[in-house]
Amino acid sequence: MSVHKLRPAQAVKWPAEWVAGLPEALEQLQRWAQVRPLHCALRHKRHGRWYAWRWIDALRDVERLADGLRQHGFGEYSRLVVSGPFEPNLLLLALAAQAIGGQVLTLSDTLEPSALHGQIWRVRPSHAYVPDRQQLQHWLMVVGSSAAPQVLISDQQVPGSEVVGFARLIGPVEALQRLNRWWQPSGETALWSEEGTHWQGGLAVLFEQWLNSGQGLAFAQSPGSARRDRSEVAPTGLLLSPARLQHLADEIQGSLEPRSTWRRRLHDWALAHPQSGLHQLIRNQLRRRLGLQRLQFIWQASSVRQGGQWLDELKRDSA
Template sequence: MSVHELKRPLAVEWPAELLGDLPKALEQLHHWAQITPLHTALRHKRQGQWYAWRWIDALRDVERLADGLRQQGFDEQSRLALSGAFEPNLLLLALAAQSVGGQVLTLADDVDPEVLHQQLWRIRPTHAYVQDRRQVRHWQSANRLDFTQLLGPTEPAQHLQRWWQPAGETALWSEEGTHWQGGLAVLLEQWLNSGHGLAFPESQASARRDRSEVAPTGLLLSPARLQHLADEIESRLARPGTWRRRLCDWAIAHPQSGLRRLLKNRVRKLLGFQRLAYIWQPLKANAETTWLAEFKRDIA
């Protein structure tokens, strides 16, 4: 592949997506690493244990990854494709690639092999980072990156001896992956603009349990995932038409009801929303379910 070919405008269509330039991203990372270096920037559960990255750790990892990428031949003409769950490695690698000047693309992690091959042929990445081992064989045409090798010798992420949150500590939460269209840009912008910590579950299957342990103050979820939460609430309520369900509906419709507060507190605790103060949503959001609308009303 020639340099001339790489400079052509890239025709990208979903389920592939080009991460646009985030001109202030590295500046913001430096900012938080300077003024709150020891505050938690990222948190991720791995093999049943919580690990944390301070802001200074995140900055140093991005710098190390940038050096590792250059050693792998990544430069301003290169394209890095990312596919998998959103977690610290993926975010830090995206920032490192942008710092070098190359393009960053995401490819949905839930497409079938035929679509994957078509997209890889279209975007022709020079480098790739793929988390799902079952998909690795379909990425033979790309230079797959080993995160540990890129990072080089360094101190491992800090293992958290406690999993609860100190009072007043903010924690954004995401349980998404590259299947969320526009999601990577949302996470990077919200995380770096706010300076709040950002936490991730071990997997989507363990998301509710892990979320309850973090008790996030903010949600960074796609409309589809928010609907999933609404469906989860619905599945735990009494069936429509029963007296228990009518009682629930009556309680929600009466703001001054003590039963209403009791029900909402129970649902909040069930979902890990005891401290919830912020729900990200696109500017043009679809109609909300009753329970999510109630949470947003409380926040307002």
């Protein structure tokens, strides 16, 4: 099978980018699969239910995906583009491509068809993974052109197309572990993401923070359900872009009373007096309302322009 001639790295510009740190990420995944094979590595809500991957499951899936990619012509001179929401399939497929020695890029998942076609022409991927239904339709419009990837992979089924289903790529695997509990074990930590490839540098951040720490990483079902899903996980750490952190800060500000009311003046007074019992009460109420009652860590919280004071408060340990 022929492959596109690879261009040098400097030819790639945002909204496409190379994924940094993948060799180290793969080594770390292998290490965690040996050190804590049965601990929870990944969680994702799908169709209203939570599913989990243990570290050993994640490594085995990477190995299966690498075999599937090879069977579909992916080699050390191939180029995989991933475009869509961050979730386990996307992360594991990127690691599988790295295991083979190919190149991995992200492409923003917010591009309109005309802009998307131009980026595909510039990047020239041999393989692409596009899980979102609407974006997949945009990609299918490029099929037949000289810039189209040879293999288009997706979770979505498109009758009459040659899209390779992710399930076909990974082959027969054991059923994912379903999480039915509503509580969180006191010692279990969980990083949280509700982002996608529109976050410049975001995938590298996820790999670094997740695999350096060895903590579990959880994903919302969709951006629209992020607040509810976050409340069910009660994460201990947030991995969000500056824009999404600002959205969370605005969400906090919006949950407070209007500035002209006595309740808002009481909130502001409490913020200025962190040792008061009222301050602790308001902070704990905000934690529970936003699903952040266990929060200990926010990646680059200093990037928030407005409303960041309450984000800093949410990072403090509960009294």
